[in-house]
Amino acid sequence: MLTGSHRFPRQDLVTYGRPAAQALKEIAAQAGLKRLMIVTNRSLANSLARQLAAELGELCVGVAAGVGAHSPRESVMAGAEAARRLRADVLVALGGGSVIDATKVMQLALWAGLGRPEELDRYRAARSTPDRIDTARIPPGVRVIAVPTTLSAAEFTPFAGVTDTARRTKEGYTHPLLAPRAVILDAAMTRHTPDALWFSTGLKAIDHAVEQLCNPLRAPYADALAADGLKRLASGLAACKADPADLDARQACQFGMWLAISGAGAGRGLGASHAIGHTLGGSHGVSHGITSCVILPAVLAWNASADTGQQALVAELMGAPGRPAAEAVRDLARALGLPTDLKAIGIGPDTFQAIAEHTMHDSGVRANPRPITGPQDIVEILQLAAG
Structure with missing residues (x-):
């Protein structure tokens, strides 16, 4: 170590x-x-x-x-x-x-x-x-x-x-x-941190890296930190799943988390995954790690039409070259035993409009790669995450 x-x-x-x-x-x-x-x-x-x-x-x-x-x-x-x-x-x-x-x-x-x-x-x-x-x-x-x-x-x-x-x-x-x-x-x-908590907060750290890398405003310093952090997190979390007692893997995850968040102060802001996650956490009591497992793949899928190549980089850094970034994130979450859709965490379609309207007040909406013009766009993302 x-x-x-x-x-x-x-x-x-x-x-x-x-x-x-x-x-x-x-x-x-x-x-x-x-x-x-x-x-x-x-x-x-x-x-x-x-x-x-x-x-x-x-x-x-x-x-x-x-x-x-x-x-x-x-x-x-x-x-x-x-x-x-x-x-x-x-x-x-x-x-x-x-x-x-x-x-x-x-x-x-x-x-x-x-x-x-x-x-x-x-x-x-x-x-x-x-x-x-x-x-x-x-x-x-x-x-x-x-x-x-x-x-x-x-x-x-x-x-x-x-x-x-x-x-x-x-x-x-x-x-x-x-x-x-x-x-x-x-x-x-961290050895006694429950697996679900360790892995879900690891997905939250991945969310930090991914939303920075996909931000339409490029910042090389932040990109370098996020890219290295994402690579360490993806491999480190998989290693922790294989051997929960591996302290080197756990420290690799800590370093990845540190790198991923360190570029967030570059002034670009995080996107819709974080914005929706804030609403699900504050209004529905869903832990922020779990919100990333469920919402980040849906946000990546919704943003794909506005992608400029960054999503391919995300997939490559996660060890899934050539795959859609949304699938790379979802597959990792599933491999770690985490929920990947709203149905699995008890959030139904009857709540989507209220969640969307509340989320529109979050600054993350304005930093999303694909412009979000109103609550209906948020509802579309929630539908992709519905399960």
């Missing part, structure tokens, strides 16, 4: 190939941090979180284990309150995208002194009312160190999605320093 570290603009440090506890102790010593609070979900509370807390010893002042799926506002506020009570000087986000996104917004709640879920309203990225607060003007304080256990890539971005459970919508939050100050990629911490 490779070992080392890498510095890049969004984080102070990305470290890999070392045990997470060792890396955390070194980072804490270098930064003068003495009170680490682990943030996680209930499924990891009595396994990885307990193990990590024990290895950290007196450095760990507590574990906040209540983060729910899709990062509910209530989880954010409960975690922020625990951090205040424990006087934590850094939050350690241990888990997948929901845990990491929730912990990123906990920072915002701590910096701004927020205590109730509804107080987040004025800080939403998409809010355009006069009372909206510019989060960039909030002085930062307690930061996050991320120890991811999935391939969601939430740890590499300066924005987060949190669910308003009352409105059943996923809302975005951002700040220049919202991304964790350090990311620890320890493949061993």
Whole structure:
């Protein structure tokens, strides 16, 4: 397994190939941090979180284990309150995208002194009312160190999605320093991640790469990262399926995920697969990895008439030269035991119009290679994904 570290603009440090506890102790010593609070979900509370807390010893002042799926506002506020009570000087986000996104917004709640879920309203990225607060003007304080256990890539971005459970919508939050100050990629911490979660978040990482590569605006830097990331992910996920204990394959997937998301800041935006996925996640509770398994093949098929050759590149990078890109993605998802149509996840045609109308508000619609002119285009994509 490779070992080392890498510095890049969004984080102070990305470290890999070392045990997470060792890396955390070194980072804490270098930064003068003495009170680490682990943030996680209930499924990891009595396994990885307990193990990590024990290895950290007196450095760990507590574990906040209540983060729910899709990062509910209530989880954010409960975690922020625990951090205040424990006087934590850094939050350690241990888990997948929901845990990491929730912990990123906990920072915002701590910096701004927020205590109730509804107080987040004025800080939403998409809010355009006069009372909206510019989060960039909030002085930062307690930061996050991320120890991811999935391939969601939430740890590499300066924005987060949190669910308003009352409105059943996923809302975005951002700040220049919202991304964790350090990311620890320890493949061993992923060994107990359920296969369905590991593989589906791997398909989400593939979605990041594919929608960048197919974007009509070319950006060579982002293309190179996405292409290398896609190739590593496709081969790494297949290797993990063959041998779940293969830590080199798991680290290859982590590197692929890191590469695939790193070009997303090139300003081109992601497309309709992500846009529809946001709606299915916030309004229907479908995990974002599963949305990619189901929606990305349909989006690729719908976009095929506007393709300029990038879909052939996608198929080649996935080890399926000459095949339609939609089939390459769908075949991989099936080989990994994942659902590939809406019927399999309980989404029926009676919901398509509402999903389409909601999705039209997502910025991903405007970055799609084939122009989306209205809700009916989204309905066509959903019909292709229906099963």
